[in-house]
Amino acid sequence: MSTVADKLAKKSSSKTSSKQVRLRLVYVDFWSAVKLSFLAAVALAIVTIVSIFLIFMVLQTTDLIARVDEIFDSFTGGEFKIASFLSLPQVMAFGAIVAILNLIVVTVLGAVVAGIYNLMVKVTGGLLVGFTSN
Template sequence: MSTVADKLAKKSTHKTSAKQVRLRLVYVDFWSAVKLSFLAAIAVAIVTVVIYFLVYTVLSTTGLIGQIDKFVGSLAGDGVSFSSIVGLPQVMAFAAVVAILDLIVITVLGAVVAGIYNLAVKVTGGLLVGFTSN
């Protein structure tokens, strides 16, 4: 009797000839590049906000912000508080602004790169890409 494992073993011993196709990438769709860069920008924005939160949490937990507050208080006087300037709401608002700027910049860069590639293809002929089937 032949089991499934025996059939798979027979299949693995046969060498199949892999077909190779070489294609030239001569056009990148502008709107597809913009959509893809927008999705990548959303991921970067989420990571940015999470990293800002984690860094603030670590600095707050280790007591470094309290020590900076004491140091600034000794230099400027007792009326100035560093922790009131750099609190969690202020840090998260700054992170949101940075994330929105990242979103805009990365999306525009994706569009610009697609446009530049489409112009460069006219000079270079495109990018040669090889595909194989296994």
Template sequence: MSTVADKLAKKSTRKTGGKQVRLRLVYVDFWSAVKLSFLGAVALAVVTMVSFFLIFLVLQATIMASASEFVAKFSDGTIVLTEVVGLPQVMAFAAVVAILNLIVFTVLGAVIAGIYNLAVKVTGGLLVGFMSN
């Protein structure tokens, strides 16, 4: 079975100074893909938590007082914005977002690995070339 990648590999007649190696990626291990996507999702969760914290601190230092006064005018003082949008509430929301992202990205990594393994049967896989100088 000849693929487009094989035809392109045969067409390259240019001589190079280094040794060339062509490898074909024909299988992605399912559990390795799940573990790798989980680790990436954990890193993204940490970044999410830190970024929510830093954004909250910046907003609190810059516009939280004026926004609280603005909301108090419309609600006749019944809603205090600093109580509704405090650090515990923001960090709880960030934790929920981080956990949902962790689950979604881990499942997405598993699904992509499965789809790639099915697509390899049709396409023949990815042809990757390496060259040493």
């Protein structure tokens, strides 16, 4: 069975001063994957909260919420006001809830992917990675 790494190793058989190493990734540490996915999820949560804040501020500054309120006024007769539901504390609370849910989901997905990879290594033999020093 010939792999891409084998073909690359044969092509670069010329005399060079760089050394090539082919390694096989046969195990992903579960807790390392959980920690890394948690840190990625924290970064995503921060981006989520900041972007929700910025979008709300742009909508508030451009008076788009008031214009949409006027449209709903014509349909509901003034009984329903969007501006009463879209204040900054309520929007930020919603953003915090979404960020926390994303934090949990991304962390769990990182753990699941690590577990699935460790199970699939038993079938496929792992991921072959080639390294070279220049």
